[in-house]
Each structure stands twice: as C-alpha cells, then as structure tokens.
Amino acid sequence: MRRIEMLKAREILKLKHEVGMSLREIGKSCNCGKSTVSEVLERAAKAGITWPIELNDKQLLSLLYPPVEQKKTVLEPDMEYVFYEMKKKHVTLMLLWEEYKDKHPDGIMYTQFCERYRNFKKTNQLTMHIEHTAGEEMQVDWAGTTMSYVEPETGEIKPAYLFVAVLPASAYPFAYAYGDTKLPNWIDAHVRAYEYFGGVPKVTIPDNTKTAVITPDLVDPVLNKSYCEMARHYRTTLIPARAGRPKDKAADENMVGNVSRRIIAALRNRQFFSLFEINQAIKEELVKLINRPFQKMEGNRLTAFEKIDKPLLQPLPATRYEFSDWKETKVQFNYHVDYDGFFYSVKFTYVGQPCSVRATSKTIEIYIAGERVAAYARNYNPYKRYITLPEHMPEAHKAVSGWSPERFLSWAEKIGPNTRDFIKNVLESREYPVQTYRACMGIMRFSKSHPPEVMETASLEALAKKTYSFKYFSIILKQVTAKASNSKPEKIVNHANIRGSKAYTGGGIHA
Numbered sequence: 001m002r003r004i005e006m007l008k009a010r011e012i013l014k015l016k017h018e019v020g021m022s023l024r025e026i027g028k029s030c031n032c033g034k035s036t037v038s039e040v041l042e043r044a045a046k047a048g049i050t051w052p053i054e055l056n057d058k059q060l061l062s063l064l065y066p067p068v069e070q071k072k073t074v075l076e077p078d079m080e081y082v083f084y085e086m087k088k089k090h091v092t093l094m095l096l097w098e099e100y101k102d103k104h105p106d107g108i109m110y111t112q113f114c115e116r117y118r119n120f121k122k123t124n125q126l127t128m129h130i131e132h133t134a135g136e137e138m139q140v141d142w143a144g145t146t147m148s149y150v151e152p153e154t155g156e157i158k159p160a161y162l163f164v165a166v167l168p169a170s171a172y173p174f175a176y177a178y179g180d181t182k183l184p185n186w187i188d189a190h191v192r193a194y195e196y197f198g199g200v201p202k203v204t205i206p207d208n209t210k211t212a213v214i215t216p217d218l219v220d221p222v223l224n225k226s227y228c229e230m231a232r233h234y235r236t237t238l239i240p241a242r243a244g245r246p247k248d249k250a251a252d253e254n255m256v257g258n259v260s261r262r263i264i265a266a267l268r269n270r271q272f273f274s275l276f277e278i279n280q281a282i283k284e285e286l287v288k289l290i291n292r293p294f295q296k297m298e299g300n301r302l303t304a305f306e307k308i309d310k311p312l313l314q315p316l317p318a319t320r321y322e323f324s325d326w327k328e329t330k331v332q333f334n335y336h337v338d339y340d341g342f343f344y345s346v347k348f349t350y351v352g353q354p355c356s357v358r359a360t361s362k363t364i365e366i367y368i369a370g371e372r373v374a375a376y377a378r379n380y381n382p383y384k385r386y387i388t389l390p391e392h393m394p395e396a397h398k399a400v401s402g403w404s405p406e407r408f409l410s411w412a413e414k415i416g417p418n419t420r421d422f423i424k425n426v427l428e429s430r431e432y433p434v435q436t437y438r439a440c441m442g443i444m445r446f447s448k449s450h451p452p453e454v455m456e457t458a459s460l461e462a463l464a465k466k467t468y469s470f471k472y473f474s475i476i477l478k479q480v481t482a483k484a485s486n487s488k489p490e491k492i493v494n495h496a497n498i499r500g501s502k503a504y505t506g507g508g509i510h511a
Contacts, residue, residue: 005222015030030239044064074108097114100113134309135167135169137168137202137205138197138201143161143163150271162259163178167309171301172301173286178275181209183325186209187230191320191321199314200314202314205241206240207240223238226324236314259289322362324358325358326358327359329356329357330352330355331350332438335347337357339357339359342378342379342385343387344364344387346374347392356368363378364377388432411423415447415452415456419455419456422443423440425463439469454480454484
C-alpha cells in the first residue's frame with residue numbers, strides 16, 4: 001500500500017476508535033478502499049499507536065511506515081480513461097491494452113484488462129440511491145446567485161454572497177450572506193451553521209472551492225490547513241465532493257435551488273443598505289422556508305430536524321473556534337520569520353528551513369517539521385516590527401551565514417565615512433543589530449546603481465535628520481539623485497567656426 005497523508009491516517013483512526021464506524025464506512029468517508037483502512041489500522045496496532053494520538057506528523061509517519069525495502073508494484077490501468085476512449089471511433093480494448101503495456105511492460109494481461117473494464121462499466125451504469133443517516137452529514141456550498149446592497153456613503157452597489165448548508169437527512173437548511181467568499185468568511189459560515197443547528201454532524205461535505213480544497217484529487221485531495229483545524233475543533237470529518245460529481249452533495253445542490261427560489265427571488269425587489277439588513281431579511285425568509293409544509297409527507301423541515309437530526313448531532317465544543325491563518329514560508333538569514341510585515345525570531349540553527357506560521361488575532365505560532373518552535377503574542381506595533389528572544393541568538397549576537405555588523409561596516413567604509421557613520425547608526429537603532437540586517441542589505445543594493453558621492457551625500461543628509469531606516473534613506477537618496485541631475489553644468493564646446501568675444505568689440509558693423 002502506498003503511503004497516505006497523515007491527516008487521512010488520523011481521520012481513519014478517529015473514525016474507528018472515536019466514532020466506531022465499520023471498515024467499509026470509514027473507507028467511504030475517507031475516499032479510500034476497505035483494505036487501505038484495514039492496513040492503516042493494522043499498522044497502528046502493530047506500532048502500539050492508541051487514540052487520541054499525541055504524536056506529530058513526522059513521528060506518526062515513522063511509526064506507521066518504518067523503512068522497508070521498496071517492492072515493485074503493478075500500476076493499474078485508468079478505467080475511466082479507457083471508458084471514454086472507447087467512445088471514440090475505431091478505438092478497441094486491444095489497442096488500449098497495447099498502449100497500456102507499452103508504458104507499463106509489467107502491467108496486467110489482456111484478459112484481466114477486459115475483466116476490469118466490464119466491472120467498471122457495470123458499476124458505473126448503476127445510480128446509487130443514497131440513504132442519509134441522521135446526524136451524519138452537513139453539505140455546504142456558496143449559492144450561484146448573488147444579492148446586492150447599496151453602500152450608503154458612496155452609493156456603490158456591492159455584491160452579497162450566500163453560504164448555504166443543509167442536513168440531508170431532514171433537509172434542514174441554513175443560509176447567511178457575506179461580502180466575499182474568502183477563507184475567513186468560509187470558516188465563519190461553518191461556525192455559524194454549527195451554532196444554528198445546535199450541534200455538529202460527524203461529516204462535513206464541501207464542494208471543491210479553493211477555500212476548502214487546495215488540490216482536488218479523487219483519492220487524496222489536499223485540504224486547506226485552516227479549514228482542517230476548524231474541523232478538528234468541532235470534531236467533524238471533512239470529505240470534499242468529487243469534482244464534477246454533483247450527486248455527492250445532491251441535497252445541498254437542491255437546497256441552493258430552494259434558497260434561490262424562496263429567499264433570493266422573494267427579496268429581489270427590496271433594497272438593502274448593509275449586509276446586516278440582508279441577513280435580517282434572510283433570517284425571516286428562512287423561518288418561512290423551514291415551516292413550509294412538505295408536499296408528499298406530513299410535517300415540515302423544522303419538525304423533521306427535531307425528530308431526525310437534532311437528537312444525534314454531536315455537542316458543540318465548550319469554546320467557539322477562533323479563525324487562524326496558516327502561511328508557508330522560510331526562516332530568513334537573520335533567523336526571523338515574516339508574517340504580515342512583522343518579524344518573529346526562532347533559534348538561529350533553523351535558518352533557511354521551511355516553516356509554517358499559524359496566526360490568530362492574538363497569537364503567532366511557528367512550526368518546523370510539525371513541531372512548534374516558537375510562540376508569541378501577535379505584534380501590531382508599526383514602530384517595533386521585530387520581536388527577538390535572546391535565547392534564539394547565536395553567541396556574541398553574531399549573525400549566521402557570514403552576516404555581521406563588522407561586514408556591513410566594512411562595506412560602508414569602502415563607500416565613504418558618511419555612509420559608514422550612517423550604517424553604524426542603523427545597526428545601533430534597534431535592540432539587537434540582527435534586526436537591522438534587512439535594512440542594511442537594502443542600503444547595500446543602492447550602491448550598485450548610485451555613485452559613491454551620491455551615497456555619501458544622502459548618508460550625510462540622513463545623519464543630519466537622524467533618520468536611521470531603509471525607507472527614509474531611499475526617499476533622501478531619490479531627492480539627492482534628482483538634485484544632482486538638475487545641477488549638472490552645461491559644457492562649453494570649443495570649435496574653430498564659433499566666433500569669440502573679439503568678433504563683437506567696438507559695437508560696429510564691419511564691411
């Protein structure tokens with residue numbers, strides 16, 4: 001079996017030990033085969049892994065997949081590709097098998113190839129009727145039709161996007177409007193939906209929107225980190241619908257249609273002046289929709305929800321989820337990590353390594369290889385953009401990779417004494433010199449495109465104004481460059497055909 005993503009391995013163990021699903025149900029939930037589920041559970045049992053898991057991804061991977069000798073596996077033919085190729089004129093199974101064998105000489109034989117094709121056709125000619133389990137699923141999506149409101153101050157017409165969620169077993173809906181469909185609103189919409197339902201389903205099924213799925217894949221989609229973290233907080237499993245397979249979340253597709261007809265269309269002639277007004281109107285129309293009697297059975301969506309889904313939903317967690325943004329970056333040469341223009345130190349030995357930053361409104365956490373290596377209260381002070389812990393610094397406050405105050409001063413001395421004094425003041429302007437290295441490097445780059453005399457003039461002016469930053473130095477340098485170009489004296493051209501002053505002595509006209 002090929003290695004699977006550790007997030008999926010965790011979900012398999014969770015669904016087995018915490019939810020108590022069968023192997024087949026887990027395979028269906030995680031988009032993998034029953035044998036894959038069985039092998040993951042066997043490997044976990046063999047490694048002595050128990051739930052809940054206290055290991056990071058690196059440790060879990062090493063236990064589930066210890067180093068073994070690589071075995072050559074036979075690559076299975078892509079039957080979906082074969083199925084559509086067979087619709088083309090003159091294409092035969094023999095031709096497709098021969099093309100497959102050309103690419104994969106160790107592949108399956110023609111008889112097995114034909115058998116797999118027959119089984120694939122037989123399976124895909126059947127349309128499965130999905131019986132939804134109470135409290136099991138929530139399907140979510142953005143409505144295709146937007147609403148709008150008028151910005152009172154500018155008169156600008158702005159769009160409003162409707163998030164729609166539904167519990168399929170009872171067809172109980174939720175809708176809420178946002179100004180955009182970006183990740184913070186996508187997460188907030190889920191939180192509001194869980195709170196509206198008063199509980200959390202075991203499975204949440206989104207579409208393949210970028211806020212949910214970074215890389216769509218039939219077997220192993222890559223999910224957004226923030227979205228996964230929200231799901232862990234609410235103890236729900238994310239199972240994205242397959243791309244181009246609307247039946248995977250047919251209930252939500254149907255509910256989007258109902259919301260479009262019963263809410264968006266019903267409010268089409270009303271003018272709104274804020275998102276708040278739109279959501280108040282949606283709330284009123286939503287009550288009408290859930291109280292509307294079913295056509296072919298007794299009751300309505302509210303009574304169905306109270307009887308079917310509500311008793312079996314998981315309880316809400318004790319605390320509301322706080323949105324966190326994840327950013328993939330790298331530890332800079334000055335052993336600081338940049339997030340939103342602010343810099344946070346990590347131990348100098350991590351220089352150059354890739355890292356993940358988890359940011360909330362209050363905290364910044366830095367992870368390397370799945371382990372948290374630093375945590376800070378989030379910095380919002382524009383006048384102190386660096387936070388540096390002394391224990392993260394190398395001995396004697398020297399920078400790594402060859403950068404040091406002495407190196408910058410040596411370079412500046414080659415330009416001139418004013419530049420050296422200016423760089424010295426820049427280095428001393430922060431608590432630790434390493435916090436100024438980026439500014440010093442930026443100033444160094446200017447020397448490649450500006451002559452030493454211009455750099456010296458700009459440095460002298462910056463020293464006089466006591467402005468020791470890259471930003472203000474660049475402004476001063478532009479001003480000095482502009483003055484230098486405007487003050488260049490015009491050269492007097494000497495030429496034999498040009499008359500001198502003697503030609504005009506006496507003021508008379510010569511015959």
